[in-house]
Each structure stands twice: as structure tokens, then as C-alpha cells.
Amino acid sequence: MLSFALRRIGVGLVLTLVMTFITFWLLSFSFESIVSSRLGQAATPESIAAVKVQLGFDRPLMVQYGEWLWNVLHGDFGVSLFTQEPVSGAVFARLGVTLSVVLPALIISTLSAVVLGVFAASRAGAADKITQGIMLVGHFVPGLLVAIALVVVFAVNLGWLPATGFTPFSEDPGLWLASVVIPVTVLSIGGAANIASQVRGSMIDELRKDYVRTLRTRGIPTNSIILRHALRNSAGPALTVFSLEFLAMFGSALIIEQVFALPGFGTFSFNSALIGDIPVIMGLAVFGTLMTITVNLLADLGIGWLNPKARVY
Structure with a gap:
């Protein structure tokens, strides 16, 4: 059962990595509209470009994702773009x-x-x-x-x-x-x-x-x-x-x-x-994926404990 749990945890981490990258890639198509929403009526092509540079949205996608992932691995999920809340x-x-x-x-x-x-x-x-x-x-x-x-x-x-x-x-x-x-x-x-x-x-x-x-x-x-x-x-x-x-x-x-x-x-x-708060959405993607993986793993372990025939070694 221990080896089964470790395999499932490994697969779960890979799945989390894939899901977060797909989420970040999809969000990248909305960077400009998100910046416009943040600026409101003050949004102009020049101000939008300046904020994109300030937030790092002008950099290559893999660089942005790699930086986000590095921070997450160190326990930093960033702050909200709109409320500045961790x-x-x-x-x-x-x-x-x-x-x-x-x-x-x-x-x-x-x-x-x-x-x-x-x-x-x-x-x-x-x-x-x-x-x-x-x-x-x-x-x-x-x-x-x-x-x-x-x-x-x-x-x-x-x-x-x-x-x-x-x-x-x-x-x-x-x-x-x-x-x-x-x-x-x-x-x-x-x-x-x-x-x-x-x-x-x-x-x-x-x-x-x-x-x-x-x-x-x-x-x-x-x-x-x-x-x-x-x-x-x-x-x-x-x-x-x-x-x-x-x-x-x-x-x-x-x-x-x-x-x-x-x-x-x-x-x-x-x-x-709704407002395109990228750091929050990415944090929610991590939490939602890990929660799903954890609940399914605990269910499988519980089934194995209740029924020895269902145990995987």
C-alpha cells in the first residue's frame, strides 16, 4: 500500500504541474484585457503596455510560469492583482x-x-x-x-x-x-x-x-x-x-x-x-487539483483498509 500511495502522490504532483501550466497558458490570452480592467477608465495603449511590463506580462510565457512555480515551491503564491491580499x-x-x-x-x-x-x-x-x-x-x-x-x-x-x-x-x-x-x-x-x-x-x-x-x-x-x-x-x-x-x-x-x-x-x-485575478486563479488551481487528488487517494486507501482483496501492493 505504501508503494501504491507513493506512486499516486507522484502522479498527482505531475498532474498538478500540467494543470497549472494549462491554466496559466489559457490565462495568457487575457493578459491585456485583465490589465485594462485593472486600469479602468484610465486605460490607454501606453498605460496598458507600461502595466504589462510592470507585472512581467511582456516576458516569455515559460519564463513567467517558471518564476511563478519557483515562488510556489518556496511557499509564495503571490498577491492578488486587485486587492493586494496574499x-x-x-x-x-x-x-x-x-x-x-x-x-x-x-x-x-x-x-x-x-x-x-x-x-x-x-x-x-x-x-x-x-x-x-x-x-x-x-x-x-x-x-x-x-x-x-x-x-x-x-x-x-x-x-x-x-x-x-x-x-x-x-x-x-x-x-x-x-x-x-x-x-x-x-x-x-x-x-x-x-x-x-x-x-x-x-x-x-x-x-x-x-x-x-x-x-x-x-x-x-x-x-x-x-x-x-x-x-x-x-x-x-x-x-x-x-x-x-x-x-x-x-x-x-x-x-x-x-x-x-x-x-x-x-x-x-x-x-x-470574473475579474481575471491571475495569482488568485493560479492558487485556486493548485488547491483544487491537490484537494481532488488527496480525496481520491484517501478513498482508495480506505477501500483497501476495509476490503483486503482490493489492496494494491
């Missing part, structure tokens, strides 16, 4: 807001998905059909519609929760909880449906296998068979969906943050791309 600090500051929504949503959706999936797989007939119906509702009901409904009921009509905004946990834990309840609920519904469907399918496959029938003939209680044997053996495919759902929630966070005015990672990424 890129690494800006990314991690917004990341905390997004994680405060994504992580609780992932935990809630996973726990509810396991309960729903196991219940549906172990109960044939009406119970299974009702549970599948709940999953379908979670799949097909638009998250934006759920968000609007929750805001109307709990923020506008009842006044229990704020409709928009975010309060850091360090300032007021109670207000923080109130500000993330609706966003977390919206993210949890779709995530629970996706994971529950995979858990149900995997559990049904496991419960049909010979070892389960053997355990039953030996008088092992059904709950013990489900929880100690079938659930662990079926966790591999569900763990893959879990990792994909974690990454998908980061994508969904963009919409959630826009709806609820959360100053998170998604909003920051969108605004940076």
Missing part, C-alpha cells in the same frame, strides 16, 4: 467558511444515507419502496427550490434563522449555527440521496452472497450480520461515492454561497475568475 491567506480564509457548511452537510448526509440504505436493503416490500421514494425526492428536487422554501418558512415567516449572511464560529457559536443551518440542510438532502442509493445497492449485493447465508445457518443474529459483515464489505463502493460527493459539494457551494451571501471559497473563486 493569495494563500485569502484562499484559506474563505475555505474555512465553505468547510463550515460542507463538512457538517457531509456528516449528516453520510449518517442518514447509511441508515436509509441499510434499512432499504434489509427490508423488502413496502418499506424498501417507500425508502426508494424518499431517495428519488432527494435526487430530483432542485436544491435552489429547497433553499427558497426553507428561507420563506424559517427566516421570513417564523424568523427563527437569518436569511443570508455568515457569522464566524469564533465570534458567536450560536449565531454561526443559525447562519449555516439552512445551507447545510440544502446540501445534505442531495448528498444523502446519492450516497444512500449506493449503500442500498451494495448492501443488496452483499446480502445475497454465500457467506451471508452461511452466517444465517449458524444462527448469527441478522443485525450482527448486517452491521459487522455486510455493511463493512459493501462500504467500498459507498466510500467512492462519498469522496465524489465531497468534491461535488464544493461545486454546489458556489450556488449555496451566492444564494445565502456566504463569503466562502466558491464565491471567492467565481469573483476571481
Whole structure:
């Protein structure tokens, strides 16, 4: 497993290098328009050329990329072209807001998905059909519609929760909880449906296998068979969906943050791309690629730990 992990890390670093170069190359086509946006109404051909020289945009592309890469390897991701804020600090500051929504949503959706999936797989007939119906509702009901409904009921009509905004946990834990309840609920519904469907399918496959029938003939209680044997053996495919759902929630966070005015990672990424903030976009490209590689690697290692047959040496 160690050699497998090291190989994956090596491939991941190469992939990060390729992705960042492609991103930088694509951004190079917008250097002049980015400088014009920065100058605003004062933009003239002479001033644009002067700023391009000041920022180093007039140099060969490989020289610019090599300098950026050298600085990154030394922990310097640069500063924003528009706010002069250090890129690494800006990314991690917004990341905390997004994680405060994504992580609780992932935990809630996973726990509810396991309960729903196991219940549906172990109960044939009406119970299974009702549970599948709940999953379908979670799949097909638009998250934006759920968000609007929750805001109307709990923020506008009842006044229990704020409709928009975010309060850091360090300032007021109670207000923080109130500000993330609706966003977390919206993210949890779709995530629970996706994971529950995979858990149900995997559990049904496991419960049909010979070892389960053997355990039953030996008088092992059904709950013990489900929880100690079938659930662990079926966790591999569900763990893959879990990792994909974690990454998908980061994508969904963009919409959630826009709806609820959360100053998170998604909003920051969108605004940076909109104005062409090159150092920030490059930092986000590095973080996004490394996060995807890390999550997939951890999922593969988790599958190997749960199922020795799936281990790669």
C-alpha cells in the first residue's frame, strides 16, 4: 500500500504541474484585457503596455510560469492583482467558511444515507419502496427550490434563522449555527440521496452472497450480520461515492454561497475568475487539483483498509 500511495502522490504532483501550466497558458490570452480592467477608465495603449511590463506580462510565457512555480515551491503564491491580499491567506480564509457548511452537510448526509440504505436493503416490500421514494425526492428536487422554501418558512415567516449572511464560529457559536443551518440542510438532502442509493445497492449485493447465508445457518443474529459483515464489505463502493460527493459539494457551494451571501471559497473563486485575478486563479488551481487528488487517494486507501482483496501492493 505504501508503494501504491507513493506512486499516486507522484502522479498527482505531475498532474498538478500540467494543470497549472494549462491554466496559466489559457490565462495568457487575457493578459491585456485583465490589465485594462485593472486600469479602468484610465486605460490607454501606453498605460496598458507600461502595466504589462510592470507585472512581467511582456516576458516569455515559460519564463513567467517558471518564476511563478519557483515562488510556489518556496511557499509564495503571490498577491492578488486587485486587492493586494496574499493569495494563500485569502484562499484559506474563505475555505474555512465553505468547510463550515460542507463538512457538517457531509456528516449528516453520510449518517442518514447509511441508515436509509441499510434499512432499504434489509427490508423488502413496502418499506424498501417507500425508502426508494424518499431517495428519488432527494435526487430530483432542485436544491435552489429547497433553499427558497426553507428561507420563506424559517427566516421570513417564523424568523427563527437569518436569511443570508455568515457569522464566524469564533465570534458567536450560536449565531454561526443559525447562519449555516439552512445551507447545510440544502446540501445534505442531495448528498444523502446519492450516497444512500449506493449503500442500498451494495448492501443488496452483499446480502445475497454465500457467506451471508452461511452466517444465517449458524444462527448469527441478522443485525450482527448486517452491521459487522455486510455493511463493512459493501462500504467500498459507498466510500467512492462519498469522496465524489465531497468534491461535488464544493461545486454546489458556489450556488449555496451566492444564494445565502456566504463569503466562502466558491464565491471567492467565481469573483476571481470574473475579474481575471491571475495569482488568485493560479492558487485556486493548485488547491483544487491537490484537494481532488488527496480525496481520491484517501478513498482508495480506505477501500483497501476495509476490503483486503482490493489492496494494491
